[in-house]
Amino acid sequence: MKAIVFDEHGSLDVLRYRDIGAPTLQKGEVRVAVRACSLNYHDVFTRQGMPGIKVPLPGIPGCDCAGQVSEVAGDVTDWKVGDRVLVDPVFWDLETGKMWMIGDTWWGAYAEYVVVKASQLIQLSDSVSFEDAACLPVAYGTAHRMMLTRGEIKQGDSVLILGASGGVGTSALLLAKMKGAYVIAAAGSDEKCRQLEELGADETINYSTKSFVKHCRVSTGSLFAGGGYDVVVNFTGGDTWAESLRCVKLGGKLLTCGATAGFNPQTDLRFIWTAEMDIRGSNGWKRDDLDRLLQLTESGEFIPVIDSRVPLEDGIEAHKAMEERRFFGKIVITSDAVA
Numbered sequence: 001m002k003a004i005v006f007d008e009h010g011s012l013d014v015l016r017y018r019d020i021g022a023p024t025l026q027k028g029e030v031r032v033a034v035r036a037c038s039l040n041y042h043d044v045f046t047r048q049g050m051p052g053i054k055v056p057l058p059g060i061p062g063c064d065c066a067g068q069v070s071e072v073a074g075d076v077t078d079w080k081v082g083d084r085v086l087v088d089p090v091f092w093d094l095e096t097g098k099m100w101m102i103g104d105t106w107w108g109a110y111a112e113y114v115v116v117k118a119s120q121l122i123q124l125s126d127s128v129s130f131e132d133a134a135c136l137p138v139a140y141g142t143a144h145r146m147m148l149t150r151g152e153i154k155q156g157d158s159v160l161i162l163g164a165s166g167g168v169g170t171s172a173l174l175l176a177k178m179k180g181a182y183v184i185a186a187a188g189s190d191e192k193c194r195q196l197e198e199l200g201a202d203e204t205i206n207y208s209t210k211s212f213v214k215h216c217r218v219s220t221g222s223l224f225a226g227g228g229y230d231v232v233v234n235f236t237g238g239d240t241w242a243e244s245l246r247c248v249k250l251g252g253k254l255l256t257c258g259a260t261a262g263f264n265p266q267t268d269l270r271f272i273w274t275a276e277m278d279i280r281g282s283n284g285w286k287r288d289d290l291d292r293l294l295q296l297t298e299s300g301e302f303i304p305v306i307d308s309r310v311p312l313e314d315g316i317e318a319h320k321a322m323e324e325r326r327f328f329g330k331i332v333i334t335s336d337a338v339a
């Protein structure tokens, strides 16, 4: 099969579009002809190598995909060739307690075909496109859990979202607006801010030209006069971490699910105790999050934000655009792989 492969970890130039032998099916497994695969910043981490996570080499990135079943192992009876499916990227081996994830510890979906456990498949109705479905698991599932399950965002909350232009960010914005929150969306360019306003943001901040802390102080006032936001969402980490603590109002929450710019940032404990804030981590998604997002997508209440669709052979350029922050929402790789 054709795939985008890396034989060693490193910068962009380790990626190759080439032929690679497709694995044979083991018990309980299914081969899926990938029709759409959405990109996540996690793909960059997988390519670079992540401390504490051993990625078998050669590796294939791509955690999120939808497509059609093209082959089933002899013991798989619930699925048949041609079924339209969304793949839950994660599989838990209950005997060893080990987690496998496609596009990470398991070959991913920057490829014509991906082999997964049958239990990872979710039926896809004809009314949801492969492209929309492929946007849902990693970024949107995580945003769903972070904003609604862990974050308990409610009507009237003021919510500042940093990195709002990306996959998790646009989804966090849509979900917060669905709940009736007031959203302040922050991103790295005027054009991205304009797109965020079109998506429903009530205020935007271009943090490449303006301090989001200053914006918060000027528009909400000082902490003890009721200033700050009910919820601050920070999955960027790095230099933004300590700054974002200053934007949480008394008794407010800071939500995090990632650290694009660095996982070991400097912090400032004074802001945490002074504002008596809750810092809540959120990790990944549960199957319930995906089921709910699929329902919302099917009913048209939730429309994935797709920046562009590119064929598999141009996937390396797409990955580069994501790493260089030249996109808004989700980039989707498409393929005509035959079921």
Ligand SMILES: NC(=O)c1ccc[n+]([C@@H]2O[C@H](COP(=O)([O-])OP(=O)(O)OC[C@H]3O[C@@H](n4cnc5c(N)ncnc54)[C@H](OP(=O)(O)O)[C@@H]3O)[C@@H](O)[C@H]2O)c1
Pocket (backbone or CB within 6 Å): 039, 040, 041, 042, 138, 139, 142, 162, 163, 164, 165, 166, 167, 168, 169, 186, 187, 188, 189, 192, 235, 236, 257, 258, 259, 260, 261, 282, 283, 284, 285, 322, 323, 325, 329
């Ligand atoms: N824990 C989990 O299960 C989980 C699941 C999904 C994602 N995550 C994490 O959440 C984060 C966001 O993921 P994503 O897929 O939404 O990423 P993404 O689509 O690439 O969006 C991230 C956005 O952050 C902004 N940004 C700020 N500083 C950046 C930097 N130094 N490098 C790159 N982008 C920067 C960029 O927007 P501007 O150009 O507008 O600044 C970018 O578009 C990642 O760290 C990811 O690993 C965690």
